[in-house]
Amino acid sequence: xxxWIRFTKQNFMKYISHLDLMRLFQRSFRRCNIPxxxxxxxxxxxxxxxxxxxxxxxxxxxxxxxxxxTQRIPEDDFIxxxxxxxxxxxxxxxxxxxxxxxxxxxxxxWSHYEIQFMAYNVADLDTLxxxxxxxLERDQIIIERERRKGNKVxxxxxxxxxLIGNITLSKDxxxxxxxxxxxxxxxxxLKSGDRGNLKPIDLLKxxxxxTNMNIEVDTADIRRIKIFTEGQNSIEPLM
Amino acid sequence: MIDVSKLEKILKKVEKPARxxxxxxxxxxxxxxxxxxxxxxxxxxxxxxxxxxxGLHILYNLLNSQEDIACERVFAPWVDMEEQMVKENIxxxxxxxxxxxxxxxxxxxxxxxxxxxxxxxxxxxxxxIPILSKDRKDSDxxxxxxxxxxxxxxxxADIFDFFVLGEGEEIILEILxxxxxxxxxxxxxxxxxxxxxxxxxxxxxxxxxxxxxxxNTIDRMIPLVEGVPIKINKRIIKNLNETYYPEKLxxxxxxxxxxxxxxxxxxxxxxxxxxxQAGMIYRPIREKNVDTLLNTxxxxxxxxxxxxxxxxxxxxxxxxxxxxxxxxxMKRYEEKNIGVSLPSLRLDSFSLGILKEIEKVRKTGLTxxxxxxxxxxxxxxxxxxxxxxxxxxxxFAFNEGYSTIKLYxxxxxxxxxxxxxxGIKNLGYKVxxxxxxxxxxxxxxxLKVTLSASCFVPKAFTPFQWVGQNSIEEFNxxxxxxxxxxxxxxxxxxxxxxKLSYLEAVLARGDRRLSQGLIRAWEKGCKFDGxxxxxxxEKWMEAFEETGIDGDFYALxxxxxxxxxxxxxxDIGVTKEFLVNEYKKAAEGKLTEDCRQGCRNCGINRSFLxxxx
Numbered sequence: 001x002x003x004w005i006r007f008t009k010q011n012f013m014k015y016i017s018h019l020d021l022m023r024l025f026q027r028s029f030r031r032c033n034i035p036x037x038x039x040x041x042x043x044x045x046x047x048x049x050x051x052x053x054x055x056x057x058x059x060x061x062x063x064x065x066x067x068x069x070t071q072r073i074p075e076d077d078f079i080x081x082x083x084x085x086x087x088x089x090x091x092x093x094x095x096x097x098x099x100x101x102x103x104x105x106x107x108x109x110w111s112h113y114e115i116q117f118m119a120y121n122v123a124d125l126d127t128l129x130x131x132x133x134x135x136l137e138r139d140q141i142i143i144e145r146e147r148r149k150g151n152k153v154x155x156x157x158x159x160x161x162x163l164i165g166n167i168t169l170s171k172d173x174x175x176x177x178x179x180x181x182x183x184x185x186x187x188x189x190l191k192s193g194d195r196g197n198l199k200p201i202d203l204l205k206x207x208x209x210x211t212n213m214n215i216e217v218d219t220a221d222i223r224r225i226k227i228f229t230e231g232q233n234s235i236e237p238l239m
Numbered sequence: 240m241i242d243v244s245k246l247e248k249i250l251k252k253v254e255k256p257a258r259x260x261x262x263x264x265x266x267x268x269x270x271x272x273x274x275x276x277x278x279x280x281x282x283x284x285x286x287x288x289x290x291x292x293x294g295l296h297i298l299y300n301l302l303n304s305q306e307d308i309a310c311e312r313v314f315a316p317w318v319d320m321e322e323q324m325v326k327e328n329i330x331x332x333x334x335x336x337x338x339x340x341x342x343x344x345x346x347x348x349x350x351x352x353x354x355x356x357x358x359x360x361x362x363x364x365x366x367x368i369p370i371l372s373k374d375r376k377d378s379d380x381x382x383x384x385x386x387x388x389x390x391x392x393x394x395x396a397d398i399f400d401f402f403v404l405g406e407g408e409e410i411i412l413e414i415l416x417x418x419x420x421x422x423x424x425x426x427x428x429x430x431x432x433x434x435x436x437x438x439x440x441x442x443x444x445x446x447x448x449x450x451x452x453x454x455n456t457i458d459r460m461i462p463l464v465e466g467v468p469i470k471i472n473k474r475i476i477k478n479l480n481e482t483y484y485p486e487k488l489x490x491x492x493x494x495x496x497x498x499x500x501x502x503x504x505x506x507x508x509x510x511x512x513x514x515x516q517a518g519m520i521y522r523p524i525r526e527k528n529v530d531t532l533l534n535t536x537x538x539x540x541x542x543x544x545x546x547x548x549x550x551x552x553x554x555x556x557x558x559x560x561x562x563x564x565x566x567x568x569m570k571r572y573e574e575k576n577i578g579v580s581l582p583s584l585r586l587d588s589f590s591l592g593i594l595k596e597i598e599k600v601r602k603t604g605l606t607x608x609x610x611x612x613x614x615x616x617x618x619x620x621x622x623x624x625x626x627x628x629x630x631x632x633x634x635f636a637f638n639e640g641y642s643t644i645k646l647y648x649x650x651x652x653x654x655x656x657x658x659x660x661x662g663i664k665n666l667g668y669k670v671x672x673x674x675x676x677x678x679x680x681x682x683x684x685x686l687k688v689t690l691s692a693s694c695f696v697p698k699a700f701t702p703f704q705w706v707g708q709n710s711i712e713e714f715n716x717x718x719x720x721x722x723x724x725x726x727x728x729x730x731x732x733x734x735x736x737x738k739l740s741y742l743e744a745v746l747a748r749g750d751r752r753l754s755q756g757l758i759r760a761w762e763k764g765c766k767f768d769g770x771x772x773x774x775x776x777e778k779w780m781e782a783f784e785e786t787g788i789d790g791d792f793y794a795l796x797x798x799x800x801x802x803x804x805x806x807x808x809x810d811i812g813v814t815k816e817f818l819v820n821e822y823k824k825a826a827e828g829k830l831t832e833d834c835r836q837g838c839r840n841c842g843i844n845r846s847f848l849x850x851x852x
Contacts, residue, residue, distance in 0.1 A: 015256035020492045027264075027490060027544030030575075044576050057251045087262055219248055 001072050004104055004239055005065045006094040009054065013089035018053035024090070025050075025065070032081045037068040051105045052192050052227065055199060060224035062093070064238055066104040072097070096239050108193035110165060110228040110235050113200045115186050116173070117220035119213040122182040129169045131211040132186065136167060143206050160206060163198035165189030184213075192227065241332045241339060249323035257492040258286035259320060261312075261334030264490040265542065267303045268311075268335040275307040275422070276415050279333050279343040279380070283350070283358035284769070286314040290489070291497035293551065294349055294386070298407050300485035308415060311335040313346075313366075315358045315766075318773070321365065331366035340366035344418065346380045347411075348399075350388035353746035354739070354769035356395060359384075360761040363398075370758060372400050372445055377428045381418075389442075390473075390520050391699040391806040394746050396444035397754035400432060404440045404809060405474035406506075408483050413438060436467040440474035442809070443467065449751055449805075455792060457750065457803040472810045472846075473520070479506060480531045486538040490545070499547035499580070500539045502532060504564070507852070508553035509834045511841075513621045513825050514610070514649065516698040517553055519818075520811050522843040523852030524835075529560050533567055540577060547578045556585040556593070557835070565593055583608075586628035591635045604643035604687075605636045611652055612662025618828045619654050621821070626666070633670050637677060642684025644670055650717050650734075651695040651709035653825065660717055660724075663690055667730045690725065691733040692718070694740035698747050699806045700813065702821035707797040708744045711737045738776040742768070744794035745783075750805040756788040814842035 009021070016024065026046050029036050038044040047068035054060055075095045082092050122128050135141065141161045147154045166189045173185035190198040200222045208215040228235035250256040261268070271277055280299055282289030289295060295312070302310035311333035316324060324331070330339040340346050346368070348359050360370055363382065369375045372382065384395065385403040392402040403410055414435060421431045436443040446464040451457060462469065476482045484503070491498065507524035508517065536548060548568060552558065568579045579597045584590050586607055609624055611617045617624060633644060648663050667690045674686045694714050697706045709717070714737035725732040746753065759782035767773040783790050798804065800819055807815075817840065824831060831839055834852075838844070844852050 012260045012262055015250055015260055016492045017257070020257060020494070023494070024264075024490075024492060026546070030544035030546070031541065038576055056256070085264075087264060089262075219251055 001069045002098050002100060003067050003069060003075075003078070004096050004098050004100075005067065005092055006239060007063050007065065007090060007092045009060045009063055009090055011059065011089040013087065014054075014057055014059035017056050018050065021053075021090075022048070022050060024087075028082060028085050029067075032085050034067075034078065034082070035070045035073070037070050049103060049105065051103075052108050052111070052197075054224065055201065055222075058200070058222045058224060062224065062226050064104055064108070064227060066098075094239060104238070106194060107229040107238055108227055109191065109195065109230040110189055111192040112187065112189050112225040112228070114170070114223045114225055115188065115200055115204065115220055116223075117184055117204060118177075118216040119182045119184050120216070121180055121212055121214040122176075122184070123180070125169075125171055125174065128174070128182065128184065128213065129171075131213060132167050132169055132207070135207060135210055136164070138210075141206050141210065143202055143209075145202075160198055160202065163191040163196050164203065165191070167203075182213075184215075187225075240337050241329050242327075243337065245327045245329055246337070249320070249327055249329070252323055253319045254317065255287075255493055258314070259316065259334070260492075261337070263492055265487040266312075266335060266489045267299075267309075269303070269309040271309055271336055271338060274309040275419050276309070276345070277338075277343040278302055278308060278310045278415065279313050279340045279346045280310055281313045281340070281346050281348045281359075281362060282315070283348055283355040283362060284315050284767070285317050286491070287493065287495045289314045290491050290495045292349065292351065293501045293503060294407065296485055296488050296501075297483065298347075298411060299489070300487060301408050301483045302411065302415075304483075305412065305415075307419070309335075311338070311343075313340055313362070315355075315362055316365070318767070321361075324365065331362055341368050341380060343380045344422075345415075346382050348382070348384045349386040350384050350395070351386050352769060353388060353394075353743050356746060356757055357761045357766045357768055359395070359398065360758060361766045364761075371397050373397070375400070375428070377426060379428075381428070381431075387517065387520060388747075390516070390809060390811065391747060391749070392442060392444065393449075393751040393805040394749040394753035394757060396751035398757075399444065400428075401435065402442040402444070403474075404442060404471055406476050409474045409476045410438070410440050414441070433464060433466075436464065439468075439472050442471045444751065447808075455789075456798075457805060459803070460808055469808065470810050471808060473812065475523075475812075476506075476525070479525045479527045484535055486535070487542045488539065488545075490543055497549070498545075499549045500536070500543060500545045501551045502536055502539070502548050503527070503551050504532060504555060504558045504561075505552045509557060510554060510623065511621055511821070511831050511834065511839065512610070513619070513702040513821055514652065514695065514698075516701050519700045519813050519841075521553065522811070522813055522841065525852070526559060529564050529567065532564060533571075536568060537571075540572065540575075546576065547580055548572070549580045549582055551582055553583075554585070555581045555583060556587075556590040557833075559835075561593060565596060569596065584632075586624050586632040591632060595639065604645060605632075605641050606645040606647065607632060608647040609666060610647065610649055611655075611659060612648060612664070612666060613659045615828055616652055616655060616659040616662070618830055619825050620652055621825070621831055623830060623833065626669075629666065630669070630673065633673050637674055637682070640683045642674075642682075643687045643689075645689045645691060646670070648690065648692045649695045650692045650721075651714055651740075653703060653706050655717075657720070660721060663692065663721060664724050666690075667725065667732075668727070671727065671729050686729050688730045689733060690721075690730065692721065693735040694737045696740050696744045696747055699804070700809075700811050700818070702818045702825055704748065704804065704818065705798040705800065705802075705822065708741065708794045709737075710791075710795055711741050714740070736771060736774070739768070739771070739774060741790065741794050742776070742779055745790045748805070749793045753788060753793075756783050756786040759783075759786050810846065812841075812843040812846035814846075817841040 037047045051064040079092045140159045144155045145158050170185040302308045313333045381400045385407045389402040446467045449460050505526040507521045610622045670688045697703045718734045763778040
């Protein structure tokens with residue numbers, strides 16, 4: 001039996017890495033006596049997968065995971081038991097049995113992020129908005145991507161424009177903190193998953209490089225709001 | 240509470256931020272306004288190391304089981320985090336309530352190894368607490384220490400307010416009870432220290448003065464306050480079955496050094512290896528019974544969700560009911576995919592049989608510790624292992640499908656000769672020969688033999704406490720000799736840094752004059768000395784020179800039996816007479832049998848009422 005699970009990873013839990021989160025769930029399943037299926041072989045591993053793992057430091061209102069069980073337990077019981085055990089910040093929102101043969105990961109196409117960052121060279125809100133629109137109007141946005149091949153680091157130029165669905169400035173959440181200094185909030189829809197993936201941090205870097213707003217990239221607050229799959233004519237929630 | 244928004248900002252810039260957030264499953268966060276005593280348990284190393292320490296879990300849960308006590312954890316921030324904390328002006332804080340440590344009543348450090356001493360100083364500094372005991376006021380926390388290193392507490396004498404000797408869970412509540420009483424009637428630091436100095440197991444260094452002879456050895460140690468004991472006895476738990484053991488353990492978010500259930504099966508060790516401090520200071524042997532252990536295991540499995548139970552002790556294969564315990568644990572938990580493991584293995588067939596039972600899966604590597612290369616030298620150190628034992632064990636391992644064998648040795652042991660060193664090489668080559676003497680179709684994997692040599696550090700309260708350590712040059716010569724001798728693709732030779740071992744030897748047998756040198760080394764930037772990438776030997780040597788400390792005096796000098804040693808005022812229950820006798824037997828290469836086979840008169844059953852062992 002395959003169970004799809006929707007959960008949050010908020011507040012301090014954003015500092016837990018993907019592998020740490022896997023371990024956290026495995027131990028929680030064990031404490032809660034969830035009849036999780038194990039792989040065969042010399043080193044049995046629980047059958048579970050977290051779709052499109054977040055980067056360390058990114059929080060999320062909506063993450064997805066699939067697990068395989070050896071026997072069916074009611075979804076509500078699962079949610080209740082697990083939420084009693086899980087640490088503050090990680091909460092199961094929903095769980096649903098599916099007949100899917102395909103892994104949950106293959107359904108993921110887009111992520112909606114809210115990003116908050118400091119910009120140290122902004123004239124006013126309109127200029128800020130114009131520079132974001134300006135970026136979107138480009139045919140190409142080239143960034144350098146690093147890849148590790150053994151000990152070697154290979155950099156490659158990639159066009160990320162096709163990976164950006166939209167970027168909007170959230171004016172009500174953008175405030176001037178001092179002369180030309182702004183705490184900026186943007187919302188964006190970025191490609192996620194196996195068919196193309198753009199990390200929000202790369203978008204920020206591109207925004208910094210292609211505009212003159214002078215962004216402090218490494219302290220940005222990044223939050224995933226929602227994950228979507230591509231339907232016939234629109235993007236839709238996974239469950 | 241510290242400024243959490245500042246913390247949020249810096250956590251994005253550091254490696255493994257989850258080290259600094261707390262909030263783990265089974266951690267306990269109390270309302271600090273509603274407790275009477277606030278105790279910060281401090282481990283002077285990073286979170287990943289400190290959280291692997293069983294003593295932390297025992298004391299944390301014991302203290303928090305008391306309604307009016309709150310115990311919170313604090314670890315040494317790694318250098319990246321420290322840099323950010325200093326920049327943002329965040330003081331060292333506890334993980335639970337994120338409260339600066341200087342607001343606590345106690346900061347209790349555990350001293351597990353000498354190379355963490357500078358971290359203690361650094362943590363006090365980051366916590367805005369005066370480093371020297373004499374500079375602290377009534378409003379400052381009491382800075383205390385326990386753990387194996389306090390069996391020679393003198394190098395840290397100027398820093399700590401008091402030391403707790405022996406098993407912490409036996410004595411800690413008594414200390415905190417006294418503290419509560421003092422707080423209720425109007426607290427004065429000095430009056431409190433005077434009273435607890437009378438409790439058995441507590442050593443308040445400021446109440447003693449040490450006089451030295453012209454040759455720099457100790458003349459005498461005199462109490463400055465009336466009523467404080469001349470001898471400090473260690474405290475032990477008599478019956479481990481009835482003592483406190485936690486039913487819950489904090490489950491770290493990040494992968495730590497030992498990420499599993501530690502099921503402590505006994506304390507003490509009966510082997511009597513002459514280099515081993517733990518084997519002497521943790522006497523007598525006290526086992527837990529199988530029922531107690533199975534009950535504890537059940538609760539820990541339920542409350543932690545861990546996938547592995549480790550049977551911990553100094554020499555787990557010596558547990559008298561090991562077969563029964565292992566069989567029972569396997570019966571209960573194998574189906575749930577919970578494994579059982581043994582942290583150390585003996586080389587006999589019984590232990591190997593057990594190994595076969597528990598390690599049904601992962602066949603990676605096996606580690607053995609012959610400690611010395613020749614039978615003669617193994618007899619000197621009373622390591623009762625023979626070459627035949629090793630042959631049998633290795634043959635077994637290869638038959639079982641293992642192909643990676645690691646052998647641990649020490650170099651610089653008393654009476655060591657070139658022949659003994661060659662013995663290290665010979666054992667490694669022998670292991671290789673055993674592998675290739677097996678028929679080709681039976682050999683599995685790719686053979687890898689690792690010979691790992693550490694530099695012998697003589698420790699207090701061992702039969703070798705009088706011995707002069709090899710100099711760094713001697714160690715280097717020996718290492719180079721072995722490096723030139725061991726030339727085989729299948730056999731690798733590893734060794735420890737002799738400079739680190741030299742410093743460890745200075746601190747392990749130093750006196751209270753070393754405090755100043757330690758502080759100076761820290762001022763020069765020394766911390767995390769146990770981490771090779773952060774170990775600056777030159778700075779240490781400068782610090783010693785500037786404070787008038789001769790490291791060789793402590794590390795290299797052979798002491799006479801008559802000399803008053805810095806730790807002689809402590810009574811571990813094992814008599815000096817026994818240690819002297821063992822030293823003499825070592826020189827003759829005579830063995831002292833395991834004391835499970837009969838009492839060897841170390842004195843422990845006379846010093847503690849009831850003859851516990």
